[in-house]
Amino acid sequence: GAVVSQHPSRVICKSGTSVKIECRSLDFQATTMFWYRQFPKQSLMLMATSNEGSKATYEQGVEKDKFLINHASLTLSTLTVTSAHPEDSSFYICSARDPAGGISYNEQFFGPGTRLTVL
């Protein structure tokens, strides 16, 4: 299957700083990428849908000015957590849809996740 990578895998930062997380599709071009957040023992919650070359669509309750998403190329989307606070500590996972592959057009390939800890 298609491969999606994330960087960094783990980050610890001080409260008030900004953190950038990268999501890359390694062997396919992803016109659409998704960003999810997962708290311990909770489900993956969709934060935003990122389309290459256009503004991201945020889910209700997700602050677009706090979670900046950029999808500047077909293989890279970035999530920047601005002015991070301890309550932003979570597991952030991206996924990418491969329009030319997968078992269906809807199949999403997930990255390994980034664990963010804000002190």
Next chain:
Amino acid sequence: QKEVEQDPGPLSVPEGAIVSLNCTYSNSAFQYFMWYRQYSRKGPELLMYTYSSGNKEDGRFTAQVDKSSKYISLFIRDSQPSDSATYLCAMSEQQAGTALIFGKGTTLSVSS
């Protein structure tokens, strides 16, 4: 009421047991149903994919969808310690549209 309900477990079984994992949902517009497996601190990986009602079998895994009852299941036969993971159900309305709605996940532990 949440859109997708899934018992988080944990579920502990001996090696070789048949495991049954289930999700219920409230949105009758869901048509695409998936099961993902997630190991600790890793991203989910797709296990099974089903469109509409019916059964689908892949090796030791069988997925069932009953749209009339809004109920989906994943069966694992001859469970192995390597099956120990969290299993998430996910569903969507459109094939190429909205993102997936996930259940909370059920943590499974298979002991040898």
